[in-house]
Amino acid sequence: MSDTNSFDLIVIGGGTAGNGVARMAANAGWKVASIDSLPFGGTCALRGCDPKKMLIAVTEGVEWARSLDGKGLNARTDVNWPDMIAFKRTFTDAMPGRIEGGLEKAGITVLHGEARFTGHNTIKVNGETLSARHLHIATGARPMTLNIPGEELLATSTDFLELPERPDKVVFVSGGFIAMEFAHISKRAGAREVTVLEMTDRPLGNFDPDLVNILCEATAELGIDLRTRAKVLKIEKNGTGFTVAYETPKGTETVDGDLVVHATGRVPNIDHLDLEAADVEYSRRGIKVSPFMRTTNPAIFAAGDCADSGPNLTPVSANEGRIAGKNLLAGKDECELNYPPIPSVVFTLPQLASVGLSEAVARDKGLDFDARFDKTVGWYSSLRVGARHTAYKVLVEKGTDKILGAHLIGPGAKEQINLFAMAMAADLTANRIKRLIFAYPSFASDVGSMI
Numbered sequence: 001m002s003d004t005n006s007f008d009l010i011v012i013g014g015g016t017a018g019n020g021v022a023r024m025a026a027n028a029g030w031k032v033a034s035i036d037s038l039p040f041g042g043t044c045a046l047r048g049c050d051p052k053k054m055l056i057a058v059t060e061g062v063e064w065a066r067s068l069d070g071k072g073l074n075a076r077t078d079v080n081w082p083d084m085i086a087f088k089r090t091f092t093d094a095m096p097g098r099i100e101g102g103l104e105k106a107g108i109t110v111l112h113g114e115a116r117f118t119g120h121n122t123i124k125v126n127g128e129t130l131s132a133r134h135l136h137i138a139t140g141a142r143p144m145t146l147n148i149p150g151e152e153l154l155a156t157s158t159d160f161l162e163l164p165e166r167p168d169k170v171v172f173v174s175g176g177f178i179a180m181e182f183a184h185i186s187k188r189a190g191a192r193e194v195t196v197l198e199m200t201d202r203p204l205g206n207f208d209p210d211l212v213n214i215l216c217e218a219t220a221e222l223g224i225d226l227r228t229r230a231k232v233l234k235i236e237k238n239g240t241g242f243t244v245a246y247e248t249p250k251g252t253e254t255v256d257g258d259l260v261v262h263a264t265g266r267v268p269n270i271d272h273l274d275l276e277a278a279d280v281e282y283s284r285r286g287i288k289v290s291p292f293m294r295t296t297n298p299a300i301f302a303a304g305d306c307a308d309s310g311p312n313l314t315p316v317s318a319n320e321g322r323i324a325g326k327n328l329l330a331g332k333d334e335c336e337l338n339y340p341p342i343p344s345v346v347f348t349l350p351q352l353a354s355v356g357l358s359e360a361v362a363r364d365k366g367l368d369f370d371a372r373f374d375k376t377v378g379w380y381s382s383l384r385v386g387a388r389h390t391a392y393k394v395l396v397e398k399g400t401d402k403i404l405g406a407h408l409i410g411p412g413a414k415e416q417i418n419l420f421a422m423a424m425a426a427d428l429t430a431n432r433i434k435r436l437i438f439a440y441p442s443f444a445s446d447v448g449s450m451i
Contacts, residue, residue: 007033009328010123010132012115012273015042017304017317018138019099024325026106033109033132035125039096040103040110043140043305044314046092047158052181054088055161056347059188063349067386079189081166088161117278121299134299134328137280137287138321139273141266141305141312146173150235153242154262157182163259169193171244171257173232175203177346179263180215183224184348194223195255197230197246204346207354208393208407210373215352215409218389227255235260268306283308292333293324301328310339341424343417350389353417356405356424357395368398372451376410381446387411392450394420394430401429403451412443419447 007030011022014036026032034040044050058079065075100110113126122131143156157178170186172179175198187194196203196219203226204212219226231247241258268286275281281288281296285308293301293309301324303309304317319337326335343355359371373393376382382390390410397404406420423433430451438445 005128005130007031007109007130007132009033009134009136010035010115010130011136011138012036012123013042013138013140013304013306014038014040014099014103014110015138015140015304015317016044016314017140017306017321018042018136019103020318020321021136021138021301021303021325021328022103022108023106024322025328026103026108028329031109032107033111033130034103035111035113035115035123037112037114040099041092041095044317045095045099047161049314051088051092051161052185053347054091055084055185056181056349058084058087059185060349062188064385067388071386079166081189082164084189085161085163114272116272116274117280118274120278120297134301135278136321136324136328137270137273137295137300137302137306138304138317139269139306140317142269143262144265144267146232146262146264148232148234150237150242151262153235153237154260156262160259160261166191167258169195169241169257169259171195171197171242171255171260172263173197173244173260174199174264175226175228176263176265177204178265179261180204180219180346180348182261182263183219184222187222187224188349193225193257195225195227195257197232197244197255198226198228199231201228203228204352206344206358207346207352208358210393211352211391211407211409214375214389214391215346215348215350218350219348266305266312268308270306290333291336292327293320293337294327294333309337311342311344313342313344316342341421343421345414345417347414350387350410351408351413353408353413354406355417355421356403358405358407359393359395362395362404367404369395369404370398371395376446379446379449380441381412381443382410384441385411394450396430396451401431402427403430403433406450408450410443412446416443416447419444 009025009032011018011034022032022034062077065077069075115123115125118124179196183194233245236243242260245254279297287302287307289307303320303324305312310316323337341355346352376390393407395404434448
């Protein structure tokens with residue numbers, strides 16, 4: 001094999017969990033190649049978190065104006081969908097070139113193509129065989145396969161973020177993050193009918209049920225038709241639109257839409273890798289990794305959404321990649337991954353946020369705690385911005401005063417939850433937090449009153 005096809009490290013995947021590892025190795029003088037079949041940047045930067053938040057920023061303007069209408073602000077708002085998508089592209093269009101340029105400047109060979117393993121340390125890309133002392137897999141996740149008739153008619157979240165025009169009637173399959181966030185975007189952008197079909201008793205099953213109920217009220221008031229216990233059976237083409245058949249406790253029902261969006265979640269994007277050829281073990285949860293991010297092939301590491309490790313969140317992927325990179329460069333397993341409290345946010349309006357244990361899990365663990373729950377519509381921070389769906393639930397352990405979990409809904413939730421995460425990571429007790437002095441008035445200054 002020629003020297004041009006031989007590397008110290010090959011990284012498969014040009015997103016958050018891969019690019020940091022490639023840079024670390026290149027900075028250490030290693031000969032590195034980075035490969036992706038899609039534009040470099042990964043799901044978060046190009047097809048997920050970041051472009052989604054660009055759209056949400058526009059609809060936040062709508063929400064703030066409507067909340068303050070009649071309170072001194074004479075508001076008339078509407079969303080120009082093509083302009084909003086163009087605004088999103090001011091970020092996403094520049095990212096691949098910027099990332100590729102940065103990698104190449106670091107001396108990394110950038111390759112486009114789909115990689116598959118042909119041996120313990122060899123892969124094939126575009127018909128060419130490459131070898132490396134080490135490989136790192138960071139291929140992320142893809143929409144899960146539903147195995148229902150008409151599945152090929154579904155639009156993906158990537159498709160939704162590229163829509164040139166806003167559909168008038170949208171149906172979302174599932175009631176998770178993607179569905180709820182995109183449903184809120186669609187409705188505030190002027191869609192006439194927005195339907196969410198969730199097969200369980202409530203959407204967002206990993207979040208606190210009391211706060212989810214408040215979000216459901218806000219969602220209904222917005223005009224979104226949220227249907228629970230609705231298991232999708234099939235999708236059919238119907239003229240220029242689509243008909244979705246779903247099963248309910250009362251029998252089979254249907255709903256029509258101009259667009260039907262796959263929002264049932266994602267699974268590890270590893271089917272194409274031929275991992276058996278490299279003796280890399282995997283399951284439905286992803287590639288099997290140790291706490292050092294090493295796979296069952298000692299020469300190969302994996303991180304991010306393709307691995308059976310932490311939650312599928314961008315900061316987690318970056319952290320896992322950092323651990324993998326440190327162990328790669330050390331030549332041994334010396335840096336073990338320990339997850340701090342990890343906050344999670346649903347970027348609907350209002351935002352829903354969580355960190356730590358849920359009330360149900362804390363009870364299952366037999367912990368003795370106070371669940372401090374209250375609605376905060378009458379609090380100054382809510383009144384000031386006209387927010388009508390705000391609340392918190394904080395779990396404080398009796399005896400230790402330790403914060404076990406925090407669950408928030410409201411306009412400041414996405415930042416307040418980070419404060420709780422920091423406090424929990426630093427082992428700050430509820431009483432110590434109460435003694436802190438925050439800038440006032442601010443959403444942060446509410447934290448002390450929640451515990």
